[in-house]
Amino acid sequence: MKLYNTLDRKKETFSPITQNEVKLYTCGATVYNYAHIGNLRTYVFEDILKRTLLFNGYKVKHVMNITDVGHLTSDADEGEDKMLKGAKREKKTVWQIADFYTKAFQNDIKKLNIQDPNIWCKATDHIKEQVEMIEALEKKGFTYTAGGNVYFNTGKFKDYGKLAKLNLKAEKQARIEKDKNKKNSHDFVLWFTKSKFQDQEMKWDSKYGRGFPGWHIECSAMATKYLGKQFDIHCGGIDHIPVHHTNEIAQSEAALGVKPWVHYWLHGEFLVLNEQKMSKSSGEFLTLQKVIEKGYDPLAYRYFCLGTHYRKPLMFSWEAMDSAQNALKKLQNKVLELKEKPNEGKNNTEKYIEDFQGAINDDLNMPQALAAVWDMLKDEKVNNKNKYETLLQFDKVLGLGLDRIKKIKIPEEVQILIEKREDARLKKSWKEADQMRDKLKALGYSIEDTSSGPLIKKVQ
Ligand code: AMP
Ligand code: ZN
Numbered sequence: 001m002k003l004y005n006t007l008d009r010k011k012e013t014f015s016p017i018t019q020n021e022v023k024l025y026t027c028g029a030t031v032y033n034y035a036h037i038g039n040l041r042t043y044v045f046e047d048i049l050k051r052t053l054l055f056n057g058y059k060v061k062h063v064m065n066i067t068d069v070g071h072l073t074s075d076a077d078e079g080e081d082k083m084l085k086g087a088k089r090e091k092k093t094v095w096q097i098a099d100f101y102t103k104a105f106q107n108d109i110k111k112l113n114i115q116d117p118n119i120w121c122k123a124t125d126h127i128k129e130q131v132e133m134i135e136a137l138e139k140k141g142f143t144y145t146a147g148g149n150v151y152f153n154t155g156k157f158k159d160y161g162k163l164a165k166l167n168l169k170a171e172k173q174a175r176i177e178k179d180k181n182k183k184n185s186h187d188f189v190l191w192f193t194k195s196k197f198q199d200q201e202m203k204w205d206s207k208y209g210r211g212f213p214g215w216h217i218e219c220s221a222m223a224t225k226y227l228g229k230q231f232d233i234h235c236g237g238i239d240h241i242p243v244h245h246t247n248e249i250a251q252s253e254a255a256l257g258v259k260p261w262v263h264y265w266l267h268g269e270f271l272v273l274n275e276q277k278m279s280k281s282s283g284e285f286l287t288l289q290k291v292i293e294k295g296y297d298p299l300a301y302r303y304f305c306l307g308t309h310y311r312k313p314l315m316f317s318w319e320a321m322d323s324a325q326n327a328l329k330k331l332q333n334k335v336l337e338l339k340e341k342p343n344e345g346k347n348n349t350e351k352y353i354e355d356f357q358g359a360i361n362d363d364l365n366m367p368q369a370l371a372a373v374w375d376m377l378k379d380e381k382v383n384n385k386n387k388y389e390t391l392l393q394f395d396k397v398l399g400l401g402l403d404r405i406k407k408i409k410i411p412e413e414v415q416i417l418i419e420k421r422e423d424a425r426l427k428k429s430w431k432e433a434d435q436m437r438d439k440l441k442a443l444g445y446s447i448e449d450t451s452s453g454p455l456i457k458k459v460q
Helices: 037-055 082-090 094-111 123-139 168-174 216-227 238-256 288-293 298-306 318-340 350-360 366-378 384-398 412-426 430-442
Strands: 002-005 010-013 021-026 059-066 072-074 078-081 119-122 143-146 149-152 188-192 231-237 262-268 271-273 445-450 453-458
Touching (some): 021 037, 021 216, 037 262, 037 271, 037 298, 037 384, 072 082, 078 082, 082 094, 094 119, 119 216, 123 143, 123 149, 123 238, 216 238, 318 384, 412 445, 412 453
Parallel strands (some): 231 262
16 A cells, blocks of 8 residues: 655655554644645545555554644634634534534534544543643753743754755745744743733643643643554644644654654645635635525535545535536446446456556545546446445445445325325426425425436435
8 A cells, every 4th residue: 555655756666654553643633623625635534544444454543633622723823722613603612612623623524424533532631641742841941931932942943844844944045933932933832921911711721831731732742642652643633744743743842752654645736716725714615504504514615525536635616526426426326226226247347446446555545546446337247235235345435424324115195295206397487396396305204316216315
């Protein structure tokens, strides 16, 4: 299995530290608002990675954090505390905001059929571990205190910026420093005590004073607690390369005395809307709920994500969502057909299994994997039972919920409405047809017109 490692900027053959077992850490949501579908693209990519590892027979221990403290609006420790921003916006406490948006995030994940991590961990539940790591850094001489805050001294860490290939010398000349306390421009806060946000509700006592941790230290402390001093894979979106992951590496390798702390770093490209990176702080921001309200199956968004390689930008459009929804429906209908119509033909899916496996193991090439799926479905020499079983195997990686597709038993009154609507449609009585659709909806059924006739679904 090959994966593109940001550390070396090349595809490498994957080999875990412990045979057959993979330790995986993925940076989770900052819970001050709903996740947008750009964030969710990153979690879909990470889910595909995890499912591919499982498909290859590895055991996977997956940890995902929830950032509920310390993340300022600029990743470089400037701006406003994101949680506080959310609390002010909604006139609630930061704790209420964290609780509400954590649940909303976990709900979105479920709708996208993203598997839960083995361990969910919140930054605020791990203050002790974070302070201990800061103490270890202090003992080794990597910290200094200025203006009441504790900083990581990047000047003391030899390989600082290696992941992002930062040119520190050039930057030193160009950068105008906003935080006058910093000794080097890339230094970052490990512990805030003198925050400009005196109304910050999340505060803890520590030997450095009453305050709260900086953003980066949470991931290092929690990953170490649950995955050990070194582990296999760490992921996030590409925006994490220059600051968050760069800082995680510096503080972890400095505190733990290991190198490399993580063997493979994988990063997902952005979802782009109107030529702009989708972002919570600027521009248009689409949630999964909005996509559902527009009439799309959340799994159509998952299918849409699979259509582009995770290392390429993905342009969002409603037209592209229509195509994804149609393709997903076609696939769902195909599942019913394969299940219900046994036929003659050979057990002959080996070639497609090879193609599919080759694609997913080539740095998660999902567009190519989908092509192998459709090639198999079109092959008339293979019998339906064999196709169906193979498709369900593929779906262990695709995660499109194809094992849950069932033909529904339709009550008589619903059947009558469907027929009446078909009649109205054929007579081009659109108003009447729409009325029937509304009646069906009230009874808990949705109806869509496909090339093979109307498709009825029970609305959950
Ligand atoms: P946050 O909740 O801001 O910490 O971000 C959660 C995840 O979404 C991180 O891994 C980010 O790198 C990622 N992310 C942020 N914006 C986008 C985007 N437009 N497209 C894809 N991933 C993104
Ligand atoms: Zn992180």
